[in-house]
Amino acid sequence: MGLVDRFKGYTLADLRKDLVAGFIVGIVAIPLGMAFAIASGVRPENGLYTVIIAGILISLLGGSRYQIGGPTGAFVPILLGIVMQYGFQNLLIAGFMAGIMLVIMGLLKWGSLIKYIPRPVIIGFTAGIAVIIFSGQISNFLGLEGVEKHEEFHLNMMAIWDKISTFNGKSVLVALVCLALLIAVPKITSKIPPALIGLLGSTLIGFLFFSGQIPTIGTAFGDIPNKLPEFQFFDLSLEKIIYLLPPAIAIALLGGIESLLSAMVADGMKQGYKHDSNKELVGQGIANMVAPLFGGIPATGAIARTATNIRNGAVSKVSGVFHGVVVLLVLLLFAPYASLIPLASMAPILMVVAWNMSEKKQFMHVLKTKTMDSVILLITFLLTVFTDLATAVIAGLLLAFVIFITRMSRALHIKKGKTALTHLAEHEKEGIEVITLNGPLFFGSTDVLEESVSAKQKEKVVILKLQDVPYIDTSAEATLLNIVKKVNRQDGELLIVGLQPEPMQLLERTGLTHEIGHHRFFERMEEALGTAKQLMKTKVSSQIS
Structure with a gap:
């Protein structure tokens, strides 16, 4: 102007x-x-x-x-x-x-x-x-x-x-x-x-x-x-x-x-x-x-x-x-x-x-909440007075960061169940496990993600529903790669449903989509279930023969 x-x-x-x-x-x-x-x-x-x-x-x-x-x-x-x-x-x-x-x-x-x-x-x-x-x-x-x-x-x-x-x-x-x-x-x-x-x-x-x-x-x-x-x-x-x-x-x-x-x-x-x-x-x-x-x-x-x-x-x-x-x-x-x-x-x-x-007034208001914000406030205040401003701000930001990461890691919800398999036959349900994730996948929640796929996935088809996962970082991407290798070692199959565009771009850049196979990614659950049934039939046939 x-x-x-x-x-x-x-x-x-x-x-x-x-x-x-x-x-x-x-x-x-x-x-x-x-x-x-x-x-x-x-x-x-x-x-x-x-x-x-x-x-x-x-x-x-x-x-x-x-x-x-x-x-x-x-x-x-x-x-x-x-x-x-x-x-x-x-x-x-x-x-x-x-x-x-x-x-x-x-x-x-x-x-x-x-x-x-x-x-x-x-x-x-x-x-x-x-x-x-x-x-x-x-x-x-x-x-x-x-x-x-x-x-x-x-x-x-x-x-x-x-x-x-x-x-x-x-x-x-x-x-x-x-x-x-x-x-x-x-x-x-x-x-x-x-x-x-x-x-x-x-x-x-x-x-x-x-x-x-x-x-x-x-x-x-x-x-x-x-x-x-x-x-x-x-x-x-x-x-x-x-x-x-x-x-x-x-x-x-x-x-x-x-x-x-x-x-x-x-x-x-x-x-x-x-x-x-x-x-x-x-x-x-x-x-x-x-x-x-x-x-x-x-x-x-x-x-x-x-x-x-x-x-x-x-x-x-x-x-x-x-x-x-x-x-x-x-x-x-x-x-x-x-x-x-x-x-x-x-x-x-x-x-x-x-x-x-x-x-x-704001100082007392935050103190009265008796939350972790009160702790951040007091530590920043005391360090400002008794040390120096740079130390206080850095400490306050680091503490806030740690608390935020802890809270966000708890925001990831994982649900395992058969609700998505109600129209399948009982023998088909036995070989398929659906794991629904809700929340961000990042370095603070990778342990929860890895534990969601147990070591007892032998010969199972694991479907990860990720449509409610808005964000994936490289730490979570590395964990997904470990899960893929774990499932493959157990002669299982991993299918992914509903991955959002931004996380998909990250997996494409790192090559994980190629590692998993593009044909293992689905937009809708119905498509994944159809593939899962076919995979289970193939496994059963190979075992009989």
């Missing part, structure tokens, strides 16, 4: 709606961008650079009309771990590499794979991330000094406890003012972003009454420059690429999942609209390739800001582009004043974000 077609029918009224929505989202993104950057272990301006550059590119090039991109809470624990282990410069390189991976994923049309991630896994790691973000702000909320950051959750909690004696009541008061405003503003009006009011109000209190007595962005990071950094490419080598491959993969996978989840939320809020998941991955990838070249950290679709964009009347991608322009103007005009913001003012904002993203 060309640019002209994309904006066909776009009116001045639509532009006005987009500008209003973009302005509001831009104002919301400023404190969140800085807060997420600080929580990720980088300077606050790096978060603003990300909002501006990645935010504009994601809106322009992504597959969702309403998506707002930038730093998000989901990235906080993984980015903090990368900064601590690899350093800030390598974080930028890993983000650039992740962008390339996202573009490739989109070009390979992997966008639809998001639907195969079980909901308990998503809820589990999201709730785990929320716990990490919330706990990571305790020291700033309490104004603790000298708290050393660690990758491990329990070590961070121990570090906070060790420094609890440095508790600063003035920081707590500023944090409580911000928290009170965050809670009160939405009850009064929905037109003003509560994070902005909370930040401005608590910063004013801190500046007027506690100047020089509480930690601020200025004391922690120095002044924020009121300009974008210059373009700078990386010094890449094969050794460095291999070294940074694990964090790059983690960023790409999480960024892809988070962006597509956000786009799906947007679809749900705008009935009749559907995003292009593969185009979204390509747009996210390009944004993450460009942003690090200007000091931006990894970005993805921001669910809360995307929802804010839609609720404030966004009509097109213009709102997302304008939100980045708003942040750019604020950076150019007001950046020096950001040094006055207390760290205690940022803490409640992130804590509220963590509380809102925790999916507490």
